[in-house]
Structures are given as C-alpha cells and as structure tokens.
Amino acid sequence: MSIKVGQTLPDAEIRAIGESIEQTHTGALFAGRKVVMFAVPGAFTPTCSNKHLPGYVQHFTEFQARGIEVMCLAVNDAYVMQAWATSQNVPHGMLMLADGNGSFTRALGLELDGSGYGMGLRSRRFALYAEDGVVKQLQVEAPGEFRVSSAEAMLEATA
Known part of the structure; x- marks a missing residue:
C-alpha cells in the first residue's frame, strides 16, 4: 500500500548526493524541513532527463524563495546519480537521493x-511535498504520464 497524505515518511537508509556522497537516513533528511521530493524511474532516461529533472532545475530558485528544499529520488546507485546531477547542471542545494536497493521506494509503496x-525494480514517477517528514501533498503519475509530478504542478500545489 502506498504512502498517503497525513502519514510520516518512512525512515530508510539512503545516499544523498550534494557536494559529496553521504550515507544518511530519510528521517534525518526530512526532519524540520519543508521538502518537495520528486521521483523518477531512472537517471539518464528520456523523460527524466529531458523534462522531469530539468523542470526542477529551472524552477529551483522559486522553491527556495518559498523556503522549500528540493530532492530528486531514483532507484540508481550514488555514482550514477552524481554523474546525472553533473550532466544536468543540478544547482547547489538540490539533493539527489540514490535509493540503490529500492528500500525507501518500497517502504513508500x-x-x-x-x-x-x-x-x-524502479520508482514510479511521483512528487510529494512534506513538512517535518509528514506528507502534505502527493502526486503519483499514471503509467506513461508526466503531468502531476512536474515542477510547475508542484509549485501550484504548494502555493
């Protein structure tokens, strides 16, 4: 069963890629923060590389202006996520989350x-907004779709 609005995000081990690769837990990443986390089926895949991630890169400062941190999740290893971030010019402050074994993704359902x-095993395409680890908005795409998890849709949902 998938996570729902009002529930606390599960705590799982994950690799966070910013200036370096850091092994951490999702509980620590989301605690005390306002976060939009979007998930993609795979780094370097067409829709993910041509539309999904670029939208969040383009609108990153708008989320920052609202006090919202942005994180990108994929069931890929940390080195792939680091290379993808570099190739996509991910701005300083946007975290790339490598869920290499899919444990966080499975815990989310x-x-x-x-x-x-x-x-x-991969992640469905989705985006969520959480405050202090509690899901306030959740947008899960239908198979083959890319609409409700875009940066623009999440800016509207968090307005």
Missing part, C-alpha cells in the same frame, strides 16, 4: 516493476 524494459 511506490515501486515499479521495470523488468519488461530491462530495468528491474
């Missing part, structure tokens, strides 16, 4: 079986 595409 938002996993996707990408085996038919040779990708194994």
Whole structure:
C-alpha cells in the first residue's frame, strides 16, 4: 500500500548526493524541513532527463524563495546519480537521493516493476511535498504520464 497524505515518511537508509556522497537516513533528511521530493524511474532516461529533472532545475530558485528544499529520488546507485546531477547542471542545494536497493521506494509503496524494459525494480514517477517528514501533498503519475509530478504542478500545489 502506498504512502498517503497525513502519514510520516518512512525512515530508510539512503545516499544523498550534494557536494559529496553521504550515507544518511530519510528521517534525518526530512526532519524540520519543508521538502518537495520528486521521483523518477531512472537517471539518464528520456523523460527524466529531458523534462522531469530539468523542470526542477529551472524552477529551483522559486522553491527556495518559498523556503522549500528540493530532492530528486531514483532507484540508481550514488555514482550514477552524481554523474546525472553533473550532466544536468543540478544547482547547489538540490539533493539527489540514490535509493540503490529500492528500500525507501518500497517502504513508500511506490515501486515499479521495470523488468519488461530491462530495468528491474524502479520508482514510479511521483512528487510529494512534506513538512517535518509528514506528507502534505502527493502526486503519483499514471503509467506513461508526466503531468502531476512536474515542477510547475508542484509549485501550484504548494502555493
């Protein structure tokens, strides 16, 4: 069952990529913060690289102006996420979250079986807004869609 609005985000080990790669826990990442976290099925994949991440890069300062931190989640290893961040010019302060084993994604109940595409376990495409680790908004895309989890949609949802 997937996480719902009003629930606390699960605490799981994850790798956070900013200026370096840091092993941490999601409980610590979300505590005391306002965060928009969006998830993509995979780094370097077409929609993720051409639309999803670039939208958040483009609107990053608008989220910052509202006191909202931005994090990108994918079931990829930390080195892939670090390379993707570099290739996409991810701004200082936007965290890339590498959920290499998919443990956080599974705890959220938002996993996707990408085996038919040779990708194994991945995350569904979604975005959420949380305050102090409590989900206030959750937008999960229908398969093959990219609308409700965009940066523009989340700016509107958090207005």
